[in-house]
Amino acid sequence: MDRRQYEKLELIAFMGALCLFFSTIEYLFPKPFPFFRLGLANLPVLVTIKLFPPAYVLLLVLLKVLGHGLINGTLASYVFLFSTAGSFASAVVMLAAYYLCRDRITLLGISVFGALASNVVQIFLSVTFIFGRSAWIIAPPFMALGSVSGVVVGIFAQRFFTQSRWVAAIRTYYAPA
Amino acid sequence: MPTNRRRRRPPNRLKEHFNAMHLFLTGALVLPAYLFQPLLVVRIAQVLLFAGLAHLAGKRIMWIYFAITVASIAFFNLLTPFGRVLVSLGPLTITRGALEGGLMKGFTIVGLVFISLFSIRPDLRLPGRLGGLVARVFFYFERIIEGKKRIQARRLIASIDDVLEELYVPGSVAETAPVERIDTTALGYALMVAVLGLNWGLLLVQSHIDLVGWMTWV
Numbered sequence: 001m002d003r004r005q006y007e008k009l010e011l012i013a014f015m016g017a018l019c020l021f022f023s024t025i026e027y028l029f030p031k032p033f034p035f036f037r038l039g040l041a042n043l044p045v046l047v048t049i050k051l052f053p054p055a056y057v058l059l060l061v062l063l064k065v066l067g068h069g070l071i072n073g074t075l076a077s078y079v080f081l082f083s084t085a086g087s088f089a090s091a092v093v094m095l096a097a098y099y100l101c102r103d104r105i106t107l108l109g110i111s112v113f114g115a116l117a118s119n120v121v122q123i124f125l126s127v128t129f130i131f132g133r134s135a136w137i138i139a140p141p142f143m144a145l146g147s148v149s150g151v152v153v154g155i156f157a158q159r160f161f162t163q164s165r166w167v168a169a170i171r172t173y174y175a176p177a
Numbered sequence: 178m179p180t181n182r183r184r185r186r187p188p189n190r191l192k193e194h195f196n197a198m199h200l201f202l203t204g205a206l207v208l209p210a211y212l213f214q215p216l217l218v219v220r221i222a223q224v225l226l227f228a229g230l231a232h233l234a235g236k237r238i239m240w241i242y243f244a245i246t247v248a249s250i251a252f253f254n255l256l257t258p259f260g261r262v263l264v265s266l267g268p269l270t271i272t273r274g275a276l277e278g279g280l281m282k283g284f285t286i287v288g289l290v291f292i293s294l295f296s297i298r299p300d301l302r303l304p305g306r307l308g309g310l311v312a313r314v315f316f317y318f319e320r321i322i323e324g325k326k327r328i329q330a331r332r333l334i335a336s337i338d339d340v341l342e343e344l345y346v347p348g349s350v351a352e353t354a355p356v357e358r359i360d361t362t363a364l365g366y367a368l369m370v371a372v373l374g375l376n377w378g379l380l381l382v383q384s385h386i387d388l389v390g391w392m393t394w395v
Contacts, residue, residue: 006350007347007348007350009310010313010349010350011345011347012310013310013313013314013316013317014313014317014344014345016310016311016313016314016317016318017314017315017316017317017318017320017321018317018321018341020314020318021318021321021322021325024322024325025325025328059310062307063310063311063314066303066307066311066314067311067314067315067318069297070297070298070299070301070311070315071299071318072294073231073234073236073293073294073295073296073297073298074290074293074294074297075293075297076204076205076208076289076292076293076296076297077289077290077292077293077294078286078289078290079290079293080293130250130282130286131249131250131253132253132254132256132257134253134256134257135253159334160334160337163334164334164337164338164341165338165342166337166338166341166342166345169342169346169347170347172347173347173348174347
């Protein structure tokens with residue numbers, strides 16, 4: 001492994017730590033509903049999509065779900081299955097949106113696509129494995145809340161990407177020569 | 178302040194008595210005895226035991242969240258009537274089979290979360306290069322979390338930048354401190370045997386009763 005690749009992996013590990021960190025500062029933001037989660041942990045994933053190739057983004061998602069599973073102790077439960085499936089579906093859709101639209105899409109649009117993909121997969125899993133077919137009735141409000149969180153995280157990610165001094169330094173360092 | 182409203186986590190009393198891998202193995206070995214248990218009453222008792230262990234492991238149990246999970250799974254199960262009718266509430270018919278099935282499913286899922294909560298901890302080392310990367314994630318996470326108090330909602334991006342610039346300079350690789358290894362104590366082994374013995378014992382007794390009943394019937 002060359003030095004550059006090693007440095008990139010180190011940064012991905014740091015981004016993984018940032019994912020865990022952002023999920024712990026969610027309490028700074030008011031919640032409209034008690035079980036509502038903004039999904040701030042996706043912010044480093046969104047930033048990484050614009051910085052690194054897809055393989056690194058998928059590695060970051062893997063580190064994010066494993067880290068969450070180990071810290072919260074949910075690694076051996078259905079929560080981990082839901083989180084993994086939702087996170088990977090979201091990452092794949094966000095990557096597709098970014099590579100198909102490139103400069104025509106902002107992080108806000110990418111984030112909304114990701115949130116919708118994650119919610120569709122999680123509703124599908126909960127209907128299939130936990131609640132049964134009757135649970136499709138929860139899909140519309142769940143999707144609506146998911147879209148709202150996608151917009152909020154997307155707006156914040158876009159601002160962070162354009163205003164952060166730290167992101168600017170990373171972009172300069174890893175910019176193609 | 179939001180921080181004051183947050184309940185403190187209980188102390189992790191299992192950590193000093195268990196090696197992370199041994200605790201993980203306890204969770205893995207108890208799993209079949211839990212999943213194959215056919216009696217609802219025993220299943221509920223097991224869930225309470227695992228909740229107690231999760232509490233000992235320093236995890237905050239959100240009882241309302243888990244109660245709502247069980248109740249909602251049971252409710253959706255009731256929408257497909259099955260077995261003897263217990264009571265009719267307007268359009269909803271509560272049947273014994275659907276109610277028991279829903280409760281069994283709900284408690285099973287909640288119990289699996291509790292098993293995971295007590296048996297998985299951050300110092301569980303995953304194998305290979307991926308395990309090494311996960312260890313790096315935790316190394317950085319601990320350092321970032323130290324700067325958490327400096328994050329201000331008013332100047333969010335600038336204050337996050339202050340923390341990040343201090344911790345990660347592009348192209349740098351931070352030195353990792355050696356991880357402290359915890360060995361399982363005699364008390365830890367005793368607890369491990371007790372948890373496994375109790376759960377497997379209940380399953381074996383239940384299977385024996387079923388077998389005797391079947392032989393009597395034959």
